[in-house]
Amino acid sequence: MQVQTHVDIHSEWGIVAARQAGRKLAREIGFGSVDQARITTAISELARNIYLYANKGQIQIEEATSAGKRGIKIIATDQGPGIKEIRRVMEDGFTTSGGLGAGLPGVKRLMDDFDIDSELKVGTTITAIKWLR
Amino acid sequence: MRIPILKLHDYLLISVQVELDDQTALQFQEDVLEKIHEEGSRGVVIDLTSVDMIDSFIAKVLGDVVDMSNLMGARVVLTGIQPAVAITLIDMGIVLDDVPTALDLEQGLDRLQLELED
Numbered sequence: 111m112q113v114q115t116h117v118d119i120h121s122e123w124g125i126v127a128a129r130q131a132g133r134k135l136a137r138e139i140g141f142g143s144v145d146q147a148r149i150t151t152a153i154s155e156l157a158r159n160i161y162l163y164a165n166k167g168q169i170q171i172e173e174a175t176s177a178g179k180r181g182i183k184i185i186a187t188d189q190g191p192g193i194k195e196i197r198r199v200m201e202d203g204f205t206t207s208g209g210l211g212a213g214l215p216g217v218k219r220l221m222d223d224f225d226i227d228s229e230l231k232v233g234t235t236i237t238a239i240k241w242l243r
Numbered sequence: 244m245r246i247p248i249l250k251l252h253d254y255l256l257i258s259v260q261v262e263l264d265d266q267t268a269l270q271f272q273e274d275v276l277e278k279i280h281e282e283g284s285r286g287v288v289i290d291l292t293s294v295d296m297i298d299s300f301i302a303k304v305l306g307d308v309v310d311m312s313n314l315m316g317a318r319v320v321l322t323g324i325q326p327a328v329a330i331t332l333i334d335m336g337i338v339l340d341d342v343p344t345a346l347d348l349e350q351g352l353d354r355l356q357l358e359l360e361d
């Protein structure tokens with residue numbers, strides 16, 4: 111059975127809803143408390159980036175399977191401005207908003223697989239997967 | 244949502260028991276500073292035992308509360324950070340620089356006493 115949920119992000123409440131949905135699914139898939147915290151935090155970062163930089167978008171969370179492995183996949187999509195300095199955003203501390211600049215490099219370290227697809231004036235899709243150990 | 248702030252002699256005691264959405268976190272920051280000012284508090288213990296996630300935004304708000312309180316002359320101790328939260332913060336590369344921490348509220352109060360002695 112494939113489990114998946116969508117959360118629309120168009121306000122701060124969407125950020126909370128996305129991380130609650132993520133924690134629930136992570137628990138159901140069988141992740142322990144530390145990985146649940148990692149996954150929830152990663153979702154929070156991606157959802158907040160959507161809200162801050164693109165105003166609105168969507169977080170899709172689903173069960174992932176590959177070659178006998180099971181995990182959780184987060185897909186964060188928006189039709190916002192796209193990421194201008196795509197190389198720099200993965201540096202710790204890079205921010206255009208006075209944040210810590212810890213979000214995207216943090217998500218990459220919290221999760222196992224990480225991919226950014228961003229086009230200026232078209233939007234951004236970030237995909238991240240955590241595998242069960 | 245408002246996080247209750249208790250006063251105990253010269254100290255403020257806060258136990259964060261709600262999901263920290265952005266509004267709540269910012270309101271909390273403001274309330275703590277107001278209360279320090281009103282009560283002339285010398286120390287603040289913020290207990291995070293019930294907090295199951297700290298992302299970069301909440302980390303920044305907490306770090307700012309500590310810095311702003313210090314500026315006002317009050318010391319802040321964070322207590323009860325869950326193992327999963329500590330691990331996640333380290334993974335994220337977020338260091339709460341120079342923030343005094345303790346295991347629980349009781350030890351937090353002891354820590355404050357020490358901080359304020361020297």
Ligand SMILES: Nc1ncnc2c1ncn2[C@@H]1O[C@H](COP(=O)(O)OP(=O)(O)OP(=O)(O)O)[C@@H](O)[C@H]1O
Pocket residue numbers: 155159160163164188190191192193194199204205206207208209210211212213214215234299300
């Ligand atoms: N979905 C997005 N659309 C457009 N730009 C984005 C998006 N996500 C991130 N960015 C850009 O990438 C930068 C780095 O993002 P990152 O999440 O790492 O840090 P931050 O959001 O600035 O701060 P923090 O997450 O620590 O609060 C942002 O400042 C922003 O310029």
Ligand SMILES: [Mg+2]
Pocket residue numbers: 155158159209212213214
């Ligand atoms: Mg961010």
